[in-house]
Amino acid sequence: MNRARALVAAVAVVCVAALGATGCATLPSSSSPQVIDTFSPSGAGLAVPTPVPDQEPDLLVRDFLKAAAIADQRHAAARQFLTPEAAENWDDSAETTIVLRADLSAEGGRGADSAEYTLRAEKVGSLDPGGIFREDVGQLEVTIGLARQDGQWRIDQLPPGVVIERTEFVSTYAQRDLFFLTGSGDSLVPDTRWTAADRTDLGFSLVNLLATGPRPGIGNSVLSRVPTSVSVRPDEAADGGAGTAIDFTGLPVLSSQATTQFAAQVVWTLARADVPGPYRLERDGAPLDERYVDGWTTEDVMSFDPYPPVEPMEYALTAADGLVRLEGAGARPAGGPWSQVRGGRSATMSHDGRLLAVIAGQDRAGPQRVLIGAIDGEPAEALTARTLTGPTFHPVDGRAWVMADDSRLVRIGAGGDPPSVQEMDGAPIRALGSRVTGLRIDQSGAQLAVVVDGKVFIGALSAETGQPLAGTFRQIGRALGESATVVAWRDRSTIVVGRDTSEAPVTTITVDGAMTEPLSQRNIAGPVTAIAAAGREVYVVDQRSLLRLDTAAETGDRYWREINGLAAIRADPVVAG
Incomplete structure (x- = not known):
């Protein structure tokens, strides 16, 4: 994410908080990868605050807070505002807390x-060190003492750690993705980190971070071909040509497949951060792969594209007419057995586009059933329950998941007679609350988004078994309170949430919880009862009908619009997921 996008999205967080809540490392380039500071902005355009002669103490504290956002050389800029003794003793590594706005009051009094x-x-x-953002709520209260030395005010007492106001945070940091491999090794999972927005050694910093491994919580969901034993350094023998040259020391010899996987992780991490290519990857000064002496590009690892293009929605599910196909002239029955299904309330297509899973029930108070089968074949009933949440397809094994009666997590395989139904470990989800209304696996198969008791959680799935991993689920979008109803994956690093409110009924949230942005409120009336996303478009069902929003349209043209041929008809979106 570039700096401008980070700034815009951060402002949106404040808007959502007002609507839905009661209140909204420098890495070495030539040694083993370890976190030394948080991050070091080193761009020439960054304004660094310095103490002003005869500055009033409260204004000096304000400038200290601005300088604290610059972590270069153990917060050298911020230490200028401290007395020599305080500067020597301040433990800036204890914790970095980001706050909405810092309010100061001279409750301790002021003397000469x-x-x-x-x-x-x-x-x-x-x-956290390593640029990992962790969402937090609550109030912070700290005491800062100042003393006058040589006629100038300086801070002489302050607690360990760093406090940064969000405005300063988003002006000095930017959101960027590291990429790790799925358990199958053929797809990438983003691991969002916050790094300095302006720095000259961004490529080496990101690759060093990649070598430290994934964030806690997804370690058992992903793999990495970048070992922690490597050191990363610029290629000092490079001829200064176009692109970026990186030399890896301590990298073992890799198979052809592992070399491609290694390159996919590095190339996509650099490319998505706008580090210029081609990328000349070397092992101890020699090309990593002789086929790519001139450098790797994203085209060489395009099959690993973590954000591939997605076609808009082609089908919808109507309660009265079953599956319909969306065309320019409107909606028409898709034909075949799925168009004979009545009472459909939720539907999802498999990621390969071959299978369809539908939850159907003529009466919301009555039993519901799961139907599954080839989209051009005969649906088969897999199970019935009092309530069913889902379905969602796993992208690797192709099975559909549902939560039955808020207590049983099951996955269903099509093709059998009857379909296979396997109980899974639903305890990690049950531990979050009692009422499950949203369930979606991400496009990589590594993470699961759920809505429980109106709150949104993201958890990890085991790379070996596919089961939800206990202890990995964390709440995001806390500023939304308990207003969430449904969830979908917009892409592998962002979810879109439907809410039971009339204000900001649809919101996007990054997986780390750092960025929350309400989507257009034009021509939509919450609550939202269904949601899906495909490429640039988001689809919801509000009080009236099925709507679509083109998120790439000019801001002034972002209206929720009805689907041609489905106006005022009860219908649900059908997309892969």
Whole structure:
């Protein structure tokens, strides 16, 4: 994500919080990858605050907070605002807390040579070493003491850790993805990190981060061909040509397949961060692969594209007329047995486009059933339950998942007579609450999004068994309160949430919880009861009908629009997922 997008999205977080809540490392380039500081902005255009002569103490604290967003050389910019003794003793590595806005009050009083201020703020999140954002809520209160030395105010007492106001955070940091492999090794999973927005060694920093491994929580969901034993350094023998040259030291000899997987991780991590290519990847000064002496490009690893193009929705499910096909002239019956299904309430297509799973029930108060089968074949009934949430397809094994009666997590395989039904470990989901209304596996098969009791959670799926992993589920979008009803994956790093509110009924959230952005509120009336996404388009069912939004349209043209031929007809979106 580029800096401008980060700024725009961050402003949107404030908007959502107001609507839905009660309150909204420098890495070495030539040694083993380990986190030293948080990150080091080194762009020439960054304005670095410095103490102003005869500055009032409260204004000096304000400038200190701005400087604290710059982690270069153990927060050298911020240490200028401290007395020599405080600068030596300040533990800036303890914790980095991001707050909405810092309010100062001189409750401790101010004398001729001393002052004490209380800083109070609403917490937004924290930033771990390695650029991992963790959403947080609550109030922060710290005391900052100042002393006058040589006629100038300086901070002489402050607690361990760093406090950064969000406005400063988003002006000095940007959201970027590291990429790891799925358990099958043929697809990529994004691991979002926050790095300095402006720095000259971005490529080496990101690859060093890649070598430290994935964030806690997804370690058992992904694989990596970039071992922690490697050191990364610029190729000092490079001729200065176009692109980026990176030399890996300590990299073992890899098979042809592993070399391609390694390159996919590195190339897509660099390309998505706008680090210029081609990428000349070397092992101890020699090309990693002789076929790519001139460098790798994304075209060489295109099969690993983590954000492939997606076609708009082609089908919809109507309660009265079953499956319909969407065409320019309107909607018409898709034909075949699926068009004979009545009472359909939710449908999902497999990622290869061959299978369809439908939850149907003539009466919402009555039993519901899961139908599954080839989209051009005969649907078969797999199970019935009082309530069913889903379905969602796993992209690797092609089986559909549903949550039955808020307690049983099952996956269903098509092709058998009857379809195969396997109980899974639903305990990690049941531990989150009692009522499950949303269930969606991401496009890589590594993560699961659920809505439980109106709250949104993201959890990891085992790379070996596919089961949900206990202890990995974390709530995101806390500013939305308990208003969520349904969820879908917009792409592998962003979800889209439907809510039971009339204000901001549809919202996107990045998987790390750092960015929350309401979508257009034009021509939509919450609550939202169904949601899906395909490429640039988002689809919802509101109080009236099935609607679509083109998120790539000019801002002034972003209206929720009815589907041609389905106006005022009860219908649900049908997309892969």
